[in-house]
Amino acid sequence: MQRDVPTLPAAPEAVPAPASRRQQIRQGFRDSFSAGLGIFPLGIALGLLILQAGLPWWLTPALSLAAFAGSLELLLVGMMAAVTPLAAIALTVLVVNFRHVFYAFSFPLHLVRHPVGKAYAVYAMIDEAYAVNASLPEAERSGPRLLALQIACETYWVGGGLVGVALGAALPAPVEGLEFALCALFTVLTLDAFRSRREVPSVLLAGASVAVALVLTPGLAMFTALLLFVALLLARHAVTARRPAQEAAGA
Structure with missing residues (x-):
């Protein structure tokens, strides 16, 4: 006759200790490395563009700190050089x-x-910081990690701008084609979005908006195209949102 051997309760699994504040800050800086690979070169382009547009060098850090919006700052350089209203x-x-x-x-x-x-988190809420933070698991997000990520991104941007100013002052001749940096950036983002989502209607609406803006307001083509594109997207959303209700009513 065999005796029943009492089973011991399983040892509880070890729960990892929460990261300290210093560890969270280090994680935030590590999170920023991938975004910094794109932010820093664009900052250099901004510094070069400002010097080549005949604007004062100090406008590079001033604009980066006041606006801190990469695509917008590249756009503003041309508008300020052209004395846009x-x-x-x-x-x-x-x-x-x-x-x-x-x-x-x-x-x-x-x-x-x-x-x-x-x-500061509201002020520094740029595309790259939003994308990197959104890719993190919910349990790994924290305030110190988020702020460290945003501070690092702004450091890359301002530092890149200052490097661009130094390069522009040292180069004997202006670098041709830098004014195309913003257009190239948006072209790449558009192609990536199209490949990932196959949004053919959105691409067609954007093309139509640009064509109409170039014909009607060639002096303010970008501004008119943006407004028209937003209006067309809202109209498309209203139409697509109405279809399920109509189909449900018909059923």
Whole structure:
């Protein structure tokens, strides 16, 4: 006759200790490396463009700190060099950066406790910081890690701009083609979005907006095209949102 051997309870699994504040900050800086590979060269292009446009060198760090929006700053250089009216500049800034309103719906500002830190997180909410933070698991996100990521991204941008200013002052002749940097950036982003989502209607609407803007307002083509494209996207959304309701009513 065999005796029943009592089974010992399984040892509890070891729960990893939460990362300290210093570890979270180091993780945030590590998170920024991939984004920095793109931010730093664009900052150099911004510094070179500002010097080649005949604008003062100090405008590079001043613009980077005041606006801190890479694509917008590259766009503003040409507008300032062409002495674009202030109203047109203000409306262009609103249209180009309006996407940040939608970022705010899912950006984890609640992780940042201090009011000053929260204000900086809002100010430094750029595309790269949003994308990198969104790729992290929910359990690994934290306020210190987010702020460290954003501070590192701004350091890459401002530092790249200063390097661009130094290179522009040292080069004997201007670098041709840098004014195409912004157009090339948006072209690459558009092609990537098209390949990943196959959004043929959006591409066609964008092309139609540009064509109409070039014909109607050649002097403010970009601004007109942006407004027209936003209006067409809203109209398309209204039409596509109405179809399921009509199909449900017909069924």
